[in-house]
Amino acid sequence: MAKILLNKENLFYNFGVISKQAGSVEKVAVVLKDNAYGHGLLEIATLANEFGIKKAVVKSIDEALVIEKLFDDILILAQKDIHTYSHAFHIAVNSLDVIETLPENIKVHIKVDTGMHRNGVSPKEIEEAFLGLYRRNIQVTGVFTHHKCADELTTDFYWQKAVFSRVKEDVKRICEKLLLPLPAFHSCNSAALFRTSNFDEDFARVGIATYGYLDNAGIFKFPKLKPVMSLWASRLASRVLKKGQSVGYGGTYTASEDMSVSTYDVGYGDGFLRLNEKNKYTTPKGFNVLGKVSMDNLVLNTQEEEVCIFDDVHALAEIHDTITYEITTTLNPNIKKEII
Numbered sequence: 001m002a003k004i005l006l007n008k009e010n011l012f013y014n015f016g017v018i019s020k021q022a023g024s025v026e027k028v029a030v031v032l033k034d035n036a037y038g039h040g041l042l043e044i045a046t047l048a049n050e051f052g053i054k055k056a057v058v059k060s061i062d063e064a065l066v067i068e069k070l071f072d073d074i075l076i077l078a079q080k081d082i083h084t085y086s087h088a089f090h091i092a093v094n095s096l097d098v099i100e101t102l103p104e105n106i107k108v109h110i111k112v113d114t115g116m117h118r119n120g121v122s123p124k125e126i127e128e129a130f131l132g133l134y135r136r137n138i139q140v141t142g143v144f145t146h147h148k149c150a151d152e153l154t155t156d157f158y159w160q161k162a163v164f165s166r167v168k169e170d171v172k173r174i175c176e177k178l179l180l181p182l183p184a185f186h187s188c189n190s191a192a193l194f195r196t197s198n199f200d201e202d203f204a205r206v207g208i209a210t211y212g213y214l215d216n217a218g219i220f221k222f223p224k225l226k227p228v229m230s231l232w233a234s235r236l237a238s239r240v241l242k243k244g245q246s247v248g249y250g251g252t253y254t255a256s257e258d259m260s261v262s263t264y265d266v267g268y269g270d271g272f273l274r275l276n277e278k279n280k281y282t283t284p285k286g287f288n289v290l291g292k293v294s295m296d297n298l299v300l301n302t303q304e305e306e307v308c309i310f311d312d313v314h315a316l317a318e319i320h321d322t323i324t325y326e327i328t329t330t331l332n333p334n335i336k337k338e339i340i
């Protein structure tokens with residue numbers, strides 16, 4: 001059976017590097033949305049808890065419910081209907097118009113749009129948001145924003161930082177006026193955290209670095225991290241491909257001499273994006289994926305029982321012209337996970 005191995009030592013190594021950059025483990029919120037970027041929500045949450053991380057970020061309440069007991073605070077990024085609530089939950093307010101629909105007596109973090117123009121209230125609307133929430137007995141426990149260019153070499157990163165600094169001043173003034181406690185401020189994802197020296201916010205929301213990746217690490221001289229996930233496949237069947245015979249859909253790979261080949265139980269149905277004759281991919285041990293990847297299997301030039309398909313997804317991200325995030329996140333959540 002195909003399986004995902006999760007390397008605990010590598011994960012803890014990454015958490016160590018991240019905590020150091022953030023100043024302390026208390027300042028790290030681990031981002032576990034989308035099944036912990038494909039790594040397994042409960043598995044990574046349990047290990048993060050063991051490391052001492054107290055905060056998590058997810059997309060939905062259903063995700064938050066799975067990990068509720070493992071964290072003190074859970075920020076829920078994208079849930080409009082609050083069907084269940086726990087005191088550990090903090091709901092992101094992504095626009096002014098949801099305020100009237102929220103249940104009373106919950107805790108929220110106001111998202112501010114400082115330039116990404118995706119979610120959040122505008123800096124001008126922040127006072128209106130506070131007043132609306134105040135009237136409804138909703139407690140503002142955080143104010144945050146998200147960078148559009150944290151991992152790109154542009155000045156937008158600094159513009160957004162400057163806008164968010166002004167938002168912080170406004171929020172301090174509003175809280176003084178309304179006699180409210182100051183909320184937590186946070187703006188950094190992985191790349192933004194590692195671009196910030198002397199990090200001084202309340203916490204950072206760290207996703208991809210947790211799992212061992214940082215895009216454009218070369219440009220920014222980011223520290224080396226260690227990939228946590230490796231994907232393994234089991235042999236289904238072997239045969240000798242005679243010189244001139246071809247294998248798989250379309251017969252796009254033809255043997256130039258007699259060779260033994262085997263099928264392995266990973267395919268695009270498992271979320272391993274489809275490779276074809278145009279994309280050459282070689283496993284860490286040097287086996288080649290031959291021809292097209294099928295829905296449930298792929299063919300390699302080996303007869304080994306268990307093969308590591310990847311232990312680092314940089315090469316696959318490049319082949320598929322995408323980011324490391326997409327390669328791990330698309331993996332089928334049903335693939336068995338094992339912590340090593």
Ligand SMILES: *Cc1c(COP(=O)(O)O)cnc(C)c1O
Nearest residue numbers: 031146189190205206207208209
């Ligand atoms: C996904 C997400 C993050 C994590 O980003 P990484 O680049 O994976 O660290 C942080 N904040 C928000 C709002 C997100 O949606």
